[in-house]
Amino acid sequence: MDLQFSAKFPINDIKNRKPTMWRYREAIPIENNEDVVSFNEGFTPLLPLFVNGKEVLVKQDHLFQTGSYKDRGASVLISHAKEMGIKEIVEDSSGNAGAAIAAYTAKTGMKCDVYLPYKTSSAKISQIKAYFAIVHEIPGSRENATRAVMKAAENTFYASHVYNPYFLHGTKTFAYEVVEQLSWKAPDTVILPVGNGTLLLGAYIGFVDLLKARIIEKIPKFIAVQAFNCAPLAVAFSKGLDAKKFDTKKTIAEGIAIAKPARAKQIIDVVKKTKGHFITVKESEIVQSLRWMAKKGHHVEPTAAATFAGLKKYVNEGIGEDELIVSTITGHGLKDVETPE
Numbered sequence: 654m655d656l657q658f659s660a661k662f663p664i665n666d667i668k669n670r671k672p673t674m675w676r677y678r679e680a681i682p683i684e685n686n687e688d689v690v691s692f693n694e695g696f697t698p699l700l701p702l703f704v705n706g707k708e709v710l711v712k713q714d715h716l717f718q719t720g721s722y723k724d725r726g727a728s729v730l731i732s733h734a735k736e737m738g739i740k741e742i743v744e745d746s747s748g749n750a751g752a753a754i755a756a757y758t759a760k761t762g763m764k765c766d767v768y769l770p771y772k773t774s775s776a777k778i779s780q781i782k783a784y785f786a787i788v789h790e791i792p793g794s795r796e797n798a799t800r801a802v803m804k805a806a807e808n809t810f811y812a813s814h815v816y817n818p819y820f821l822h823g824t825k826t827f828a829y830e831v832v833e834q835l836s837w838k839a840p841d842t843v844i845l846p847v848g849n850g851t852l853l854l855g856a857y858i859g860f861v862d863l864l865k866a867r868i869i870e871k872i873p874k875f876i877a878v879q880a881f882n883c884a885p886l887a888v889a890f891s892k893g894l895d896a897k898k899f900d901t902k903k904t905i906a907e908g909i910a911i912a913k914p915a916r917a918k919q920i921i922d923v924v925k926k927t928k929g930h931f932i933t934v935k936e937s938e939i940v941q942s943l944r945w946m947a948k949k950g951h952h953v954e955p956t957a958a959a960t961f962a963g964l965k966k967y968v969n970e971g972i973g974e975d976e977l978i979v980s981t982i983t984g985h986g987l988k989d990v991e992t993p994e
């Protein structure tokens with residue numbers, strides 16, 4: 654999105670490499686292999702799931718080292734910090750990006766300070782502390798945590814998953830893996846949860862890279878899911894208003910509780926360009942979805958359950974008979990042990 658880099662895909666070599674996101678080595682903008690910070694993450698299973706009788710393929714991105722898809726971005730962003738010789742970083746997060754950045758910095762020995770909203774799930778806070786990162790719990794909204802980190806970032810490297818494009822050059826591997834797992838074909842539709850849009854924007858970059866390399870012939874339609882209680886992007890998309898002006902309420906989907914997404918315009922542009930749309934889901938629908946997923950053996954966190962509440966609505970809207978739909982479980986259920994069952 655903000656980084657000029659030309660991705661290459663030597664497919665015959667790629668097929669013979671380890672099943673990790675780094676198999677797309679020539680498509681990831683880190684120069685030297687010795688700077689790559691990796692837990693052999695990625696190439697998560699793409700499992701079928703039946704939603705109202707329709708088969709959807711679901712990437713199991715809650716199976717990463719730290720239990721969320723954020724490891725894709727953290728691996729590339731911290732590799733970039735390492736290649737720049739950085740020894741200390743600061744980051745702000747609703748929890749999962751903080752956990753991912755904390756784990757990857759721990760692997761390199763960098764010092765890591767994470768700024769979180771005070772009400773972040775206790776499991777995420779414990780996880781970040783377990784990696785010996787320093788946690789700053791900031792009273793008030795997610796935006797207050799950003800304000801606090803900005804101050805700290807005046808003297809330290811800001812490993813921001815939102816602003817730093819290297820993070821998106823990690824999350825883009827979601828698209829590469831999906832396409833390879835579909836025998837180098839693009840799906841018709843992807844359905845993703847959206848707060849700051851780091852997965853959505855990364856996935857879009859990934860599909861564009863594959864289109865430019867003539868590996869796929871089209872970019873899928875992007876369906877973006879937001880919580881009804883915090884849906885600034887969905888409202889801006891439909892009303893064409895400035896996304897920064899809307900009132901928001903608390904939601905159990907804490908990962909997408911972003912009242913002022915910094916990349917709002919880019920996110921809306923992607924959804925429009927791909928002829929997709931937004932779907933919002935109510936709190937009761939998120940809880941129902943959490944239970945529905947658990948009954949099928951998928952223990953997911955509420956933010957990830959929101960995606961499947963949206964997916965159900967999308968399928969009910971009436972889809973094409975052969976429409977190939979891909980979605981993802983973005984975060985593990987063990988990340989949030991407070992939400993009512």
Ligand SMILES: Cc1ncc(COP(=O)(O)O)c(C=O)c1O
Binds near residue numbers: 748849851853908
């Ligand atoms: C589990 C989970 N899913 C989805 C998201 C949304 O990601 P983004 O804010 O980059 O759109 C997050 C963000 O923290 C998350 O933790």
